[in-house]
Amino acid sequence: MADDLFFAGVAVQAQQIRDGGVSSREITDALLDRIVTHDRSLNAFTVVMDEGARAEADARDEARRRGDELGPLHGVPVAIKEEIDVAGQVTTFGGRANSTPATQDSEVVRRLRAAGAVIIGKTAMPEFGQWPFTESTAKGLTRNPWNTDKSTGGSSGGSAAAVAAGLVPAAIGGDGGGSIRIPAACCGLFGLKPQRGRVSSSPMPHMWWALGTSGPLTRTVLDSALIYDVIQGATATDRFRARDLESSFVEAVHTPWRPLRIGWSTKAVTLGVRPDAEHVEAVRATAALLEELGHHVDEVDPGYPDPTAAFVPQFLGGVRTEVGIVEHPELLERRTRQTARLGFWVRPAVVEWAIRQGEKVAAKANTVFDKFDLLLTPTVAHRPPAVGVLDGVGTVGAALRSMPMVAYTALWNVTGNPAASVPAGFGRDRLPLAVQLVGRPHDELTIIDLAAQIEEARPWAQARPPV
Numbered sequence: 487m488a489d490d491l492f493f494a495g496v497a498v499q500a501q502q503i504r505d506g507g508v509s510s511r512e513i514t515d516a517l518l519d520r521i522v523t524h525d526r527s528l529n530a531f532t533v534v535m536d537e538g539a540r541a542e543a544d545a546r547d548e549a550r551r552r553g554d555e556l557g558p559l560h561g562v563p564v565a566i567k568e569e570i571d572v573a574g575q576v577t578t579f580g581g582r583a584n585s586t587p588a589t590q591d592s593e594v595v596r597r598l599r600a601a602g603a604v605i606i607g608k609t610a611m612p613e614f615g616q617w618p619f620t621e622s623t624a625k626g627l628t629r630n631p632w633n634t635d636k637s638t639g640g641s642s643g644g645s646a647a648a649v650a651a652g653l654v655p656a657a658i659g660g661d662g663g664g665s666i667r668i669p670a671a672c673c674g675l676f677g678l679k680p681q682r683g684r685v686s687s688s689p690m691p692h693m694w695w696a697l698g699t700s701g702p703l704t705r706t707v708l709d710s711a712l713i714y715d716v717i718q719g720a721t722a723t724d725r726f727r728a729r730d731l732e733s734s735f736v737e738a739v740h741t742p743w744r745p746l747r748i749g750w751s752t753k754a755v756t757l758g759v760r761p762d763a764e765h766v767e768a769v770r771a772t773a774a775l776l777e778e779l780g781h782h783v784d785e786v787d788p789g790y791p792d793p794t795a796a797f798v799p800q801f802l803g804g805v806r807t808e809v810g811i812v813e814h815p816e817l818l819e820r821r822t823r824q825t826a827r828l829g830f831w832v833r834p835a836v837v838e839w840a841i842r843q844g845e846k847v848a849a850k851a852n853t854v855f856d857k858f859d860l861l862l863t864p865t866v867a868h869r870p871p872a873v874g875v876l877d878g879v880g881t882v883g884a885a886l887r888s889m890p891m892v893a894y895t896a897l898w899n900v901t902g903n904p905a906a907s908v909p910a911g912f913g914r915d916r917l918p919l920a921v922q923l924v925g926r927p928h929d930e931l932t933i934i935d936l937a938a939q940i941e942e943a944r945p946w947a948q949a950r951p952p953v
Contacts, residue, residue, distance in 0.1 A: 487516045492652035493950055496562055496709035499655050500602075503550070503561035510550075510561030514543040514604055517563050521607070521653050524953055529628045530647035532568055533575055533608040539563065542604045549602075558712055560602030565648050565657035566595060568611050570700065571689065580611040580641075581819060582624045583812035593688035594658060594700050594717050601716040609644030609657055611665075612876070613822050614808050616801075617884050618668045618891035619875045620644055623819045627873045630672060631951035632917050636870045639672035639891060641665040645703050646673040651953050656709055658717075662698035662804065663797070664866075664895025667907035667922060670703055671865035674909050674918030674949060676710055676937065677703045679895075681928050682902030683726030684718050692725045694804030696841045697797065697899040705947045707938045711735035714930070726902075729928040738931040739938045746936060748776055749786035749858035754867055755793065756893035765864040768910040768919045773862060775943060776936075788861060791850040793900040799840035800900075802829030824881045848901035852927065859932055861924040865907040867893045870917050894922055904930040908937050909946035 491499065491508065502508045518536055525531050546561040571577050571592040576584050590596075595605060610620050610628045620628035620643025628643045630636040631651040638647045642659025646669030649657050659666045661679040670677025678701055685700045687693045693700070702713040714735040720727040733741070750773045752766045777783045802825065809815060809826045818826075854861055867890040876884050898905040903924055910919040925933045941947075 487512065489652070492517070492520060493705065495705040495947065496559065496655045496712055497706070499562050500559060504556055510543040510546040510604060511540065513561070514539050514563050514606065517606060517654060524651055524653060527629065527634055527953055528631060528647045528651060529626055530609055530644045530651070530653060531565070531607045532578070532610050532625055532644065535575070535605060535607050538574070539604050539606045546602060546604060557600065557602035559598065559716060562603055563606040563654050564598055564603045565607050565609050565645060565654045566605060567642055567645050567657070567659050568608050569615060569660055570594060570658060572605060572608060575608060578624065579614050579808055579812070580622050580624065581613040581822070582817040583814045585813055593686040593721055597717050606654055609648055611641045611644060613819050614805050615641035615660060615662060615665055616805060616822070616825060617641065617876060618664060618888050620669070621873070621876045629873055630870060630917070631953040632674065634953060635872055636917060637672060637873050637875060639668040639866070639870060642703060643669045646670060646675055649675055649703050649705060650951055652950070656702050656704045656713060658700055659703050660693060660698055660700050661899065662694040663801070663899050664892045666701050666703060667865050667895050667905060668891050670907040671920035672870040672918065674946065675703050675705060676707050676906065676908060678710055678906040678930065678933060679898065679904060680714065680930055681728040681904045683720055683724065683728040684930065686719065686721045686724050688721045688723050691723055695800040695837055696726065696844055696902065697800050697804065707934060707941050708736070708739050711739050711934055731931060733931060735931070735934055738934040741935050743935060743939055746781045746859040746932065747857065748781050748783045748860050748862055749788070749854060750783060750862040751786050751788050752864060753787060753790070754893040755790045755897045756889050759867045759890050759893040761864050761867045762869055764913045764919060765867065769862060769864055769921050772910055772921045772940065775940065779939060779943060786854065786858065788854045790897060791847045793847050793897045796840050796844035796847050796900045797896055799832050799836050803832040803837040805829060806832060821880055821884060828881055844900045851897060851901050852903070855926045859926070860936060863894050863922045863924065865894060865920040865922040866891050869913060869915060898924055903927055904933055906933050906937055908940055
């Protein structure tokens with residue numbers, strides 16, 4: 487099988503399977519072989535579901551032979567981040583403290599299967615997704631396919647590494663402070679954090695209270711749109727629910743564009759964090775491109791509010807909640823136990839207060855959209871660091887080392903706004919560059935529309951890492 491197909495993405499693979507150019511079993515077998523060959527140097531996967539994926543692929547091929555109606559992801563292999571339930575697999579949250587397999591799929595996985603996807607395995611994350619680096623005692627270091635001495639970012643670093651290396655066309659991640667956008671930036675992928683409540687967290691009522699959500703990491707904007715059309719929609723058990731969209735995600739990719747008002751800024755939300763010069767230049771270059779495309783682009787001071795009082799209690803409360811449901815708390819990482827102790831004061835009333843503070847932060851942060859349709863910023867402040875960032879440090883040290891990675895992303899988890907990391911070329915270190923697009927509340931479609939325009943003008947999906 488030609489390597490081109492491994493890097494072609496979801497839409498192309500689905501069309502090839504639908505047209506009979508390749509079977510789901512053939513592409514699943516080929517990807518399983520690639521995982522065996524390449525993942526030993528990446529450590530992207532924690533579980534590879536060889537037998538289950540092959541059986542599921544065979545069932546997809548049989549459905550096609552019968553002439554059944556085929557879903558939009560029919561026969562396409564997809565990977566799932568460790569924190570999301572997959573029936574028959576232990577939901578480890580990136581650690582060793584659980585041992586009993588989940589009895590049912592999460593709602594996201596159920597919808598993926600209903601759309602025809604083949605679940606090929608689960609991907610690495612730091613324990614409970616606490617940090618923007620995919621490193622854990624249980625699973626070790628996950629490495630960047632563009633340079634295996636460098637970090638993938640996190641916490642969805644396993645998902646990002648798997649997609650970037652062509653081991654799977656798409657993988658589901660989660661984002662509680664930047665955990666889709668940060669690894670997308672580090673690995674040269676498109677990663678959209680949807681509006682809070684757009685994607686169900688079921689069977690959990692929430693992911694880190696108002697902070698977290700799930701979504702795909704993909705090679706193209708269209709691939710992301712295809713998956714969001716499948717997985718979007720809250721259930722009765724979800725605490726948060728987004729407003730209905732005016733069209734589908736896929737329709738937004740193909741919508742004739744209109745001139746947008748775009749504000750750009752390289753000012754970090756986190757005080758004391760300065761962006762790398764190449765990240766500043768990536769924002770400026772993207773702003774210039776958008777102006778060439780006919781949009782109205784202006785530099786702006788967003789007047790960011792401080793999200794700390796809203797973010798920290800929900801972060802600590804989210805970790806404490808997940809610590810409280812594991813089967814073997816004595817097997818948690820030392821740093822995780824320290825985080826739980828530091829959050830002793832975060833009672834339910836404190837979390838609810840923090841959510842209300844987040845609403846105040848959102849009201850102030852969203853004033854930038856009184857004048858602009860979208861905000862353009864860096865995704866991360868610094869270049870991807872060498873692996874081993876978390877070695878030998880506790881919770882406070884890990885938090886300090888995380889600040890440059892979340893300096894532009896975490897605010898938008900507090901507010902709930904949709905935001906995406908969009909590839910922007912490569913730095914002098916030959917690692918990917920990225921910019922972030924932030925939209926109004928409930929307005930993923932404008933982000934998708936503009937990101938597709940950027941992708942058309944500055945294609946990125948053809949780039950392939952050396953691994």
